[in-house]
């Protein structure tokens with residue numbers, strides 16, 4: 001067994017959809033199915049924030065969404081909750097700076113699972129790489145409504161700094177990204193964009209996902 005191939009991961013990061021029930025205008029199962037039909041390349045289950053499900057309801061939703069991802073061949077990533085990621089045998093986990101360091105997570109989750117780490121500076125990026133992260137989430141690029149404790153808005157500055165430092169790790173931009181402002185994120189050197197409300201809150205989820213695929217594929 002070995003770690004996921006970087007080029008394969010770059011392709012998975014292209015249109016990386018993140019969602020929980022509070023981001024959706026209808027059933028999360030419908031939203032995810034439509035987003036996958038629209039061409040999203042990876043999914044992150046992020047059930048948090050005011051009104052988010054807890055306990056069994058949260059577990060059942062995670063299982064339902066994981067099954068949809070399995071049926072349709074899209075990797076299923078869990079945000080923050082390593083116990084849940086292990087219990088579900090998820091394809092990976094995404095952690096923030098305040099969670100367990102990637103090194104400890106790697107010990108628990110295994111070599112072939114995907115570990116993503118949020119980074120807000122060149123220093124945090126370097127630390128995450130040393131710890132064994134497979135990809136970085138860098139942002140918030142633009143003002144975001146999806147995260148009430150987001151760090152300072154940074155534009156594409158940190159993405160450019162990482163790439164100018166010759167750091168080639170797969171990375172995705174996150175934070176307030178729409179089809180109208182996605183291209184600068186790619187041009188700055190990100191392998192893809194992460195979206196929550198631009199897809200989950202769309203009137204036509206499938207069309208919204210498709211529009212990101214078009215912008216990112218070029």
Ligand SMILES: C=C1C=NC(C(F)(F)F)=NC1=N
Pocket residue numbers: 016018044046079094096116117118136137138172173174194
């Ligand atoms: C806070 C986050 C930052 N980045 C990412 C990702 F896009 F996956 F890299 N996910 C998060 N939940």
